[in-house]
Amino acid sequence: MRAILVCFVLLLSGCAQANGADNQRPALELTGRVVDAAEILTPQFEDQLTTRLAELEAETKVQLVVAATPDLKGHDISDYSFELANAWGIGSKERNDGLMVLVAPKERKVRIEVGLGLEASVKDEEAAKIVEEAIIPAFQNGDFEKGISRGVDRLIIEVSPAQLKEAA
Amino acid sequence: MNFTSFKRAVIVAAVSLGLASCGINSVPTAEENAKAKWADVEAQFQRRANLIPNLAEVAKGAAENERNILTEVTEARAKATSINVTADDLGDATKMGELAAAQGQMSQGIGRLLASFEAYPNITSTQGYLTLQSQLEGTENRIAVALRDYNEAVRNYNTTIRTFPDTIGANIIHGAEPLVPYKATTEGAEEAPTLDMTSE
Numbered sequence: 001m002r003a004i005l006v007c008f009v010l011l012l013s014g015c016a017q018a019n020g021a022d023n024q025r026p027a028l029e030l031t032g033r034v035v036d037a038a039e040i041l042t043p044q045f046e047d048q049l050t051t052r053l054a055e056l057e058a059e060t061k062v063q064l065v066v067a068a069t070p071d072l073k074g075h076d077i078s079d080y081s082f083e084l085a086n087a088w089g090i091g092s093k094e095r096n097d098g099l100m101v102l103v104a105p106k107e108r109k110v111r112i113e114v115g116l117g118l119e120a121s122v123k124d125e126e127a128a129k130i131v132e133e134a135i136i137p138a139f140q141n142g143d144f145e146k147g148i149s150r151g152v153d154r155l156i157i158e159v160s161p162a163q164l165k166e167a168a
Numbered sequence: 169m170n171f172t173s174f175k176r177a178v179i180v181a182a183v184s185l186g187l188a189s190c191g192i193n194s195v196p197t198a199e200e201n202a203k204a205k206w207a208d209v210e211a212q213f214q215r216r217a218n219l220i221p222n223l224a225e226v227a228k229g230a231a232e233n234e235r236n237i238l239t240e241v242t243e244a245r246a247k248a249t250s251i252n253v254t255a256d257d258l259g260d261a262t263k264m265g266e267l268a269a270a271q272g273q274m275s276q277g278i279g280r281l282l283a284s285f286e287a288y289p290n291i292t293s294t295q296g297y298l299t300l301q302s303q304l305e306g307t308e309n310r311i312a313v314a315l316r317d318y319n320e321a322v323r324n325y326n327t328t329i330r331t332f333p334d335t336i337g338a339n340i341i342h343g344a345e346p347l348v349p350y351k352a353t354t355e356g357a358e359e360a361p362t363l364d365m366t367s368e
Contacts, residue, residue: 078309082309082313123303124302124303124305124306124307125298125299125302125303127302127306128298128299128301128302129298129302132298
């Protein structure tokens, strides 16, 4: 009997080894709702934006994070933002309702990353329109804060309940 | 609880845990996971195929060159649709390779079409075009992600059936065969980019 038990213990220990997960550390540290690692925003703007994003979560449960990265380390912005948003685990794990606006000023790229659970609220073409119409024109004038602010406004409208969307 | 029943409980727990660790459960779990991930891949392929008619509509306004590329795309689409890789075919390397070739051809054709439309401001400035372009790009991204997830699930399954102790159950009880990862025809597209995600 004892021999059998020892055998099981060995099997179990083999199992535990095989299941060891490799945790990748995210490229940037998630320090809050606004992560300005590229240092393009003023502290006042960051504070205002953080308050708006906290209100958004209180009203709709949607977590929206705005991030600015110093560089993409040679990667495509779609890969970079996808990996970053997943590594941070933005949004609820059950609802997959995370949203991220990623700005890479050095590469002159911006991207809206949409969680699976929000794909119906923020469709590809809607996200593209927000980038084209609200964000890029301001960025081209060198006004990151205005671009981000207008982009976030539009995203909030997309994820807010229908009656809000009509009023806006 | 007296001593005997306690001892029995321990043995039952040990036996069930022991069985779990020799592949009785882990092998089918890993297999079902891979099949589920493949269903996601199929759904995204379908999503892309569904966008081709819209692309054809746009190409009407362009020149012969674009219509030729479009013909390639629609042919690749027909080919890809005719190769039906179901969850039971995931061990079939030939079928998988044919599908990857057809899907890859379609993907490249779409990319070339979108690039050559750039020469037509009257096309690219329309709202409909922006919509289609973002949908196609979004779908390409989703396909890439779904394929990475599938390949990861396959790697996990293949490791499970070859590694002790799960290999015991895999061989004796399940007769498990390895699954085939999806190899995209464009270099490296099926692999997750090795992002150095460690902060400096």
